[in-house]
Amino acid sequence: MARRLPLIFLLMIPGVYSADDCWGVTYSSSHICALKGSTVTINCTYTYPTGYQIKKVFWTKTQTPTDNVFPDLSEDSEYKQRIQYLRDKQHDCSVRLTDVRHTDSHEYYFRFITDKPDGKWIGAPGVTLDVTDKPVISISSSGVIVEGDSVTLTCSSESNPPVHNYSWFKENQTSSVGSGNIYYISNIRSDHSGQYKCKTRHTCGEKYSDSVTLNVLYPPRNVTASISSSGVIVEGDSVNLTCSSESNPPANISWFKEETSVGSGNIYSISNIRSDHSGQYKCKARNELGERNAALTLNVLYPPRNVSASISSSGVIVEGDSVTLTCSSESNPPVHNYSWFKENQTSSVGSGQTFSISNINSRLSGWFYCVAQNEVGSQRSDAVSVTVGHSSYRHLLFGIAAACGGLFTIAIIIVLILIIMRIRRVAKTKEAAVNQVNRQDDLYCAVNHVDLASESAHCDDVQYESVKPQRLGGEQTTAGEAPESRDPEELHYATVHHHSNAEMRRSEENENHYGNITNDKPDASVRSNVEDTSVIYSSVK
Ligand SMILES: *[C@@H]1O[C@H](CO)[C@@H](O)[C@H](O)[C@H]1NC(C)=O
Numbered sequence: 001m002a003r004r005l006p007l008i009f010l011l012m013i014p015g016v017y018s019a020d021d022c023w024g025v026t027y028s029s030s031h032i033c034a035l036k037g038s039t040v041t042i043n044c045t046y047t048y049p050t051g052y053q054i055k056k057v058f059w060t061k062t063q064t065p066t067d068n069v070f071p072d073l074s075e076d077s078e079y080k081q082r083i084q085y086l087r088d089k090q091h092d093c094s095v096r097l098t099d100v101r102h103t104d105s106h107e108y109y110f111r112f113i114t115d116k117p118d119g120k121w122i123g124a125p126g127v128t129l130d131v132t133d134k135p136v137i138s139i140s141s142s143g144v145i146v147e148g149d150s151v152t153l154t155c156s157s158e159s160n161p162p163v164h165n166y167s168w169f170k171e172n173q174t175s176s177v178g179s180g181n182i183y184y185i186s187n188i189r190s191d192h193s194g195q196y197k198c199k200t201r202h203t204c205g206e207k208y209s210d211s212v213t214l215n216v217l218y219p220p221r222n223v224t225a226s227i228s229s230s231g232v233i234v235e236g237d238s239v240n241l242t243c244s245s246e247s248n249p250p251a252n253i254s255w256f257k258e259e260t261s262v263g264s265g266n267i268y269s270i271s272n273i274r275s276d277h278s279g280q281y282k283c284k285a286r287n288e289l290g291e292r293n294a295a296l297t298l299n300v301l302y303p304p305r306n307v308s309a310s311i312s313s314s315g316v317i318v319e320g321d322s323v324t325l326t327c328s329s330e331s332n333p334p335v336h337n338y339s340w341f342k343e344n345q346t347s348s349v350g351s352g353q354t355f356s357i358s359n360i361n362s363r364l365s366g367w368f369y370c371v372a373q374n375e376v377g378s379q380r381s382d383a384v385s386v387t388v389g390h391s392s393y394r395h396l397l398f399g400i401a402a403a404c405g406g407l408f409t410i411a412i413i414i415v416l417i418l419i420i421m422r423i424r425r426v427a428k429t430k431e432a433a434v435n436q437v438n439r440q441d442d443l444y445c446a447v448n449h450v451d452l453a454s455e456s457a458h459c460d461d462v463q464y465e466s467v468k469p470q471r472l473g474g475e476q477t478t479a480g481e482a483p484e485s486r487d488p489e490e491l492h493y494a495t496v497h498h499h500s501n502a503e504m505r506r507s508e509e510n511e512n513h514y515g516n517i518t519n520d521k522p523d524a525s526v527r528s529n530v531e532d533t534s535v536i537y538s539s540v541k
């Protein structure tokens with residue numbers, strides 16, 4: 001049916017058969033392009049005058065044979081398997097050629113021969129067949145391409161006529177990356193990886209090759225380790241450590257914590273993180289071409305714990321002491337403020353890691369605790385007791401102080417009494433002396449007056465001791481004179497003469513004064529000098 005369509009078409013065109021006398025061959029197209037390997041059909045019709053009988057029809061590629069013999073392609077070994085004459089004995093001369101080769105590129109003619117000797121015809125000019133193909137890329141390096149290598153891509157095409165322009169395209173980039181049938185890349189980089197095509201420009205049009213892939217291998221680089229959480233990590237959080245790297249082929253990732261392998265894969269997940277997860281982590285990216293590391297530090301924060309308050313003094317605290325309380329704790333980051341509280345009081349009593357109470361008194365007794373706080377939380381300590389008491393030592397001191405005070409007071413009183421007594425005595429003696437001086441003009445003061453009558457009974461034994469003559473002016477005799485005056489003959493003053501003040505002055509000049517006179521041997525002569533007007537003194541002082 002399909003075969004007859006052109007005929008129907010031709011029949012519908014008026015006048016085709018009207019010129020009965022015309023010899024002619026009509027090709028649907030004078031120039032046909034065929035891809036190598038494809039099947040091409042050349043449509044053709046022919047006419048001849050009536051009265052002729054077709055004897056032979058065939059296709060040939062020779063227009064002017066040497067011996068006037070046109071070779072029939074169906075008898076050509078090159079063609080006879082592939083050419084098919086779609087024979088119509090009347091007017092159709094279409095032909096089909098399968099498995100087109102680039103050597104098939106040629107001009108072809110249809111020839112027919114009639115029963116009459118002059119009835120021969122060749123349809124010239126004929127149909128030109130151009131054969132082209134899909135270009136093919138070949139890569140210089142058959143094996144692995146590593147960065148730094150040099151690579152040559154060659155585009156080849158079996159076309160006839162030959163391809164007159166080659167260009168190169170990478171992936172879906174619209175502009176070409178090169179021209180010529182050879183594309184050379186020296187010192188290849190990873191960004192040269194990708195799919196390449198070449199394009200040929202030909203009489204038949206443009207043809208693209210299949211794409212080839214360049215896979216440039218390279219060792220890991222730009223290795224980075226990162227923490228999923230950008231902010232702070234607190235105990236109990238879940239954290240992903242991610243290692244990213246560029247490499248071809250993809251790297252195997254392994255994770256280390258301070259040289260100890262802890263996992264593998266791009267993501268190392270830690271759920272319910274603890275403070276002992278803190279530390280240096282390293283991810284190692286490794287492929288066939290090398291390895292590279294990246295590190296990160298994990299700092300797990302936690303609120304204060306093991307908070308305890310301690311007291312500086314181990315013994316009994318007594319009033320007036322100074323007491324220091326110290327708060328200790330563990331936390332990350334370090335505690336930024338400590339506050340001190342007294343049990344059952346809502347407001348704090350102090351701040352700082354140590355809390356000092358100076359000059360303590362019993363009103364400050366109680367239970368104290370501290371609260372340690374950092375950026376992620378706070379915790380209080382157990383309370384410690386601060387008890388203000390009394391010590392026996394203090395009692396003793398107090399007692400001693402009291403006793404001393406008492407003794408001191410008594411001593412002062414005694415001294416006062418003595419002073420008073422002395423003042424009184426002196427005053428009394430003076431009075432007595434003055435009395436005597438008044439009566440007898442005596443020069444002696446503080447002399448005990450002895451009764452004459454009673455004294456006379458002991459006259460024989462009267463001893464004069466410690467006679468201390470004193471001048472009225474208060475001058476005393478020098479002690480040095482006393483030994484000189486210890487002459488036994490002059491020593492015994494049995495009688496003390498009354499002298500007037502004037503006489504006394506004279507006596508001072510003529511006689512020595514005596515101090516500390518000791519009468520060892522009382523002499524009778526002492527008494528012999530005693531006169532009525534004389535006064536006998538004993539214990540003259
Ligand atoms: C030849 O004719 C057939 C149908 O008769 C058509 O399909 C084909 O495309 C034609 N070939 C050319 C080269 O015109």
Ligand SMILES: *[C@@H]1O[C@H](CO)[C@@H](O)[C@H](O)[C@H]1NC(C)=O
Pocket residue numbers: 164165166167179
């Ligand atoms: C090949 O193509 C390029 C761009 O497509 C053009 O610049 C060049 O002139 C062409 N060469 C030939 C021989 O046609």
Ligand SMILES: *[C@@H]1O[C@H](CO)[C@@H](O)[C@H](O)[C@H]1NC(C)=O
Pocket residue numbers: 171172173
């Ligand atoms: C190229 O095409 C592919 C799909 O064919 C697409 O995935 C890719 O993004 C394209 N690249 C560019 C650079 O347009």
Ligand SMILES: *[C@@H]1O[C@H](CO)[C@@H](O)[C@H](O)[C@H]1NC(C)=O
Pocket residue numbers: 228238239240267269
């Ligand atoms: C960690 O990664 C896993 C997937 O690997 C994801 O499901 C999870 O949500 C991530 N966790 C965090 C904290 O980012």
Ligand SMILES: *[C@@H]1O[C@H](CO)[C@@H](O)[C@H](O)[C@H]1NC(C)=O
Pocket residue numbers: 252286287288
């Ligand atoms: C990557 O890991 C796989 C599986 O564990 C192993 O077979 C392969 O040898 C590793 N490659 C390298 C480069 O270490």
Ligand SMILES: *[C@@H]1O[C@H](CO)[C@@H](O)[C@H](O)[C@H]1NC(C)=O
Pocket residue numbers: 305306
């Ligand atoms: C801190 O407290 C934990 C329990 O909360 C305990 O296991 C640990 O031994 C304590 N550390 C110190 C130094 O007291």
Ligand SMILES: *[C@@H]1O[C@H](CO)[C@@H](O)[C@H](O)[C@H]1NC(C)=O
Pocket residue numbers: 336337338339351373
């Ligand atoms: C801790 O310190 C900050 C600033 O230093 C202060 O505002 C805050 O009140 C303190 N907290 C306590 C409990 O003392």
Ligand SMILES: *[C@@H]1O[C@H](CO)[C@@H](O)[C@H](O)[C@H]1NC(C)=O
Pocket residue numbers: 343344366367
């Ligand atoms: C604090 O108050 C509680 C109950 O309110 C009581 O049991 C405790 O004895 C009080 N502590 C002190 C030190 O007063």
